Amino acid sequence: MKRPLGVILAGGLASRMGGGDKGLLPLGGQTLLVRVIDRLGPQVDDLALNANGDAARFAGLGLPVLPDSIGGFVGPLAGVLAGLDWAAGQGAEQIVTAAADTPFLPPDLVVRLRAAGDGMETPLVLAATPDPDRGTVRHPTFGLWPVALRDDLRAALTDGLRKVVIWTDRHGGREAVFPADGVDPFFNVNTPDDLARAEAILEGTA
Numbered sequence: 001m002k003r004p005l006g007v008i009l010a011g012g013l014a015s016r017m018g019g020g021d022k023g024l025l026p027l028g029g030q031t032l033l034v035r036v037i038d039r040l041g042p043q044v045d046d047l048a049l050n051a052n053g054d055a056a057r058f059a060g061l062g063l064p065v066l067p068d069s070i071g072g073f074v075g076p077l078a079g080v081l082a083g084l085d086w087a088a089g090q091g092a093e094q095i096v097t098a099a100a101d102t103p104f105l106p107p108d109l110v111v112r113l114r115a116a117g118d119g120m121e122t123p124l125v126l127a128a129t130p131d132p133d134r135g136t137v138r139h140p141t142f143g144l145w146p147v148a149l150r151d152d153l154r155a156a157l158t159d160g161l162r163k164v165v166i167w168t169d170r171h172g173g174r175e176a177v178f179p180a181d182g183v184d185p186f187f188n189v190n191t192p193d194d195l196a197r198a199e200a201i202l203e204g205t206a
């Protein structure tokens, strides 16, 4: 089977960062988005960016920019849907998503997500990490999503569903558990303090 397509989720409001595009913030001489592209790009057959507003601000990246088709900033599922619609137009069966604000995402993201979905008719898998209290914690912006479920997702969003895990549980979604040793590969930059912490991680001083 072909590798999935990749979709980077950057469609949010970045309100904790004061607005704008978190992905365009510099970290160690590169933007967050370029770091995510460099990690996810080699794992997929083609890559697109889910973002809203004027696409021209991302022109330098050379990626298709997919706006949400369901407006009102309803959350990352709207970005997943935009990615699935794009993938359907490419004749693809699956996408893998990653958030634009996660510069340390796993280099084996796609391999592990696909392994966890082995044997499922329409593989649907979220990344997770071990958690001392809850067993595991899921990371809803990192997933393997089947194009076959896009109309179901559209209907669910139209019905008002917003929470990722409610929808994935509804379809028997699985978890791919990633090791928690070392740097958290799902560390995401939400605030200026997070950005400073990411700098410290890069410099080895965290």
Ligand SMILES: Nc1nc2c(ncn2[C@@H]2O[C@H](COP(=O)(O)OP(=O)(O)OP(=O)(O)O)[C@@H](O)[C@H]2O)c(=O)[nH]1
Pocket: 009, 010, 011, 012, 013, 014, 015, 016, 017, 050, 051, 068, 072, 073, 074, 075, 076, 077, 078, 079, 080, 098, 099, 100, 101, 141, 190
């Ligand atoms: N397409 C799309 N993506 C979203 C939306 N809201 C959040 N996201 C994405 O989902 C991921 C996690 O988002 P959050 O941390 O909840 O939101 P954020 O915009 O990054 O930041 P805050 O506004 O500070 O919560 C990020 O990759 C966001 O770009 C949305 O309405 N549409």
